[in-house]
Amino acid sequence: MQNTVPSKQVLLKTFLTGLRRRNITNKGMTLLERKRAIKFSADLAMASVRKEAKWSNALMADLSRKFQRKTVLPSKHRHVVIKGNKVSTHKRGARRRCAAKATAIAKCIIRKREQVLRRLVPGGKCMDECTLLDETLDYLQLLKAQVDVMRLLVKALE
Amino acid sequence: MSSRRGRITDEEMNELISKLQLLLPESRRRNVGRASAGKLLKETCSYIKSLHREVDDLSDRLSQLMATMDDNSPQADIIRSLLRS
Numbered sequence: 001m002q003n004t005v006p007s008k009q010v011l012l013k014t015f016l017t018g019l020r021r022r023n024i025t026n027k028g029m030t031l032l033e034r035k036r037a038i039k040f041s042a043d044l045a046m047a048s049v050r051k052e053a054k055w056s057n058a059l060m061a062d063l064s065r066k067f068q069r070k071t072v073l074p075s076k077h078r079h080v081v082i083k084g085n086k087v088s089t090h091k092r093g094a095r096r097r098c099a100a101k102a103t104a105i106a107k108c109i110i111r112k113r114e115q116v117l118r119r120l121v122p123g124g125k126c127m128d129e130c131t132l133l134d135e136t137l138d139y140l141q142l143l144k145a146q147v148d149v150m151r152l153l154v155k156a157l158e
Numbered sequence: 159m160s161s162r163r164g165r166i167t168d169e170e171m172n173e174l175i176s177k178l179q180l181l182l183p184e185s186r187r188r189n190v191g192r193a194s195a196g197k198l199l200k201e202t203c204s205y206i207k208s209l210h211r212e213v214d215d216l217s218d219r220l221s222q223l224m225a226t227m228d229d230n231s232p233q234a235d236i237i238r239s240l241l242r243s
Binding site: 034146154 | 177212216217221
């Protein structure tokens with residue numbers, strides 16, 4: 001996947017345009033409503049700037065669901081459950097057991113951490129290992145850029 | 159890069175590991191040390207979570223800063239100029 005660093009300028013403009021569209025200056029908005037609109041625009045900006053990525057499509061799908069709901073009702077969407085692979089250790093061959101156990105534990109730890117990562121990256125639950133890491137790299141770049149853009153905006157407005 | 163489905167090869171893993179390490183900030187890179195997939199995944203997850211928290215914080219602050227914003231305020235001017243540039 002193409003990992004070109006997105007222009008922060010483009011990201012900033014997309015973000016600001018999104019904020020405008022969500023009518024951020026509406027006086028009737030509570031602080032919480034405005035905050036939600038801001039977060040929504042931030043996610044939307046990130047996803048718009050990188051349309052090819054799987055995480056981006058997953059995020060867009062998520063955002064359009066939120067947009068349709070528009071309220072704060074608890075979500076009832078299906079949670080995709082990843083059944084963790086059971087690590088089995090051989091009951092026979094006591095000598096091999098220790099070495100096998102150590103590798104098994106290491107693999108188990110990695111698998112568990114991978115599960116956490118799957119929850120953090122949009123769309124991660126449906127990706128294979130290789131894609132997941134690739135997408136994580138890309139998502140991280142965009143996330144960092146978005147944080148920078150927001151910091152910049154805070155600084156400009158303070 | 160993601161042409162192969164399923165389990166990843168060692169070389170591919172190593173390449174991704176080094177790329178991920180480069181993306182982590184200096185302080186977290188030190189925690190990972192030599193390429194260890196487990197530690198790297200842990201630091202990456204932790205880093206993503208902290209970035210999510212930061213987006214949340216910054217959204218709070220922006221919400222407060224924009225609370226008093228209207229078309230004539232200096233903040234609106236700033237935003238307009240940022241959009242123009």
